[in-house]
Amino acid sequence: EAQVTQNPRYLITVTGKKLTVTCSQNMNHEYMSWYRQDPGLGLRQIYYSMNVEVTDKGDVPEGYKVSRKEKRNFPLILESPSPNQTSLYFCASSFLRGTSTDTQYFGPGTRLTVL
């Protein structure tokens, strides 16, 4: 089954404790992206990747890191989480269509709480 998976689905942690949220897709998509969703602010892009070893900042990259060592995986790393990073996180992936993306498919989401 074609899908985007994320782990963990729920995480409660404390300020400053490094964490990684994994994202994996099995559709051979070139493009992968991380979004955070907050009430009243909609979905905002954190980082994206156009292909292996190619990553760039989105609208709200501060406090986050990513890597793209393999095509299927795009982990999101919070080196020193803070309470303002409490949010619902979505990973998404798509094929590239020229220099832009095609339909983006979303993972199930990771609800992160930083105390």
Add this chain to the structure above:
Amino acid sequence: GENVEQHPSTLSVQEGDSAVIKCTYSDSASNYFPWYKQELGKRPQLIIDIRSNVGEKKDQRIAVTLNKTAKHFSLHITETQPEDSAVYFCAAIASSNTGKLIFGQGTTLQVKP
């Protein structure tokens, strides 16, 4: 950069009525406009999309129209059903080669039985 405005923020209709959600975008070079439906606690799921070389697209009870001149696009749901209740997001692809989707703020649709 691209900016997408979505209205209304909430919409309540009676079952069987139509619902219309409107979005405007700022970047005239944007060429792809998807609509996502997000049920409570679930991921956004694509329900319909339109590209800039098309003015209208329909899929059963759902249709999307695009007016490139006015830079706005709309989602139309006919014969609404309670299971249509969800948050709906419009989006546009930024013109630069980043593939970044810019989302509207979302519309909470409630369909009353």
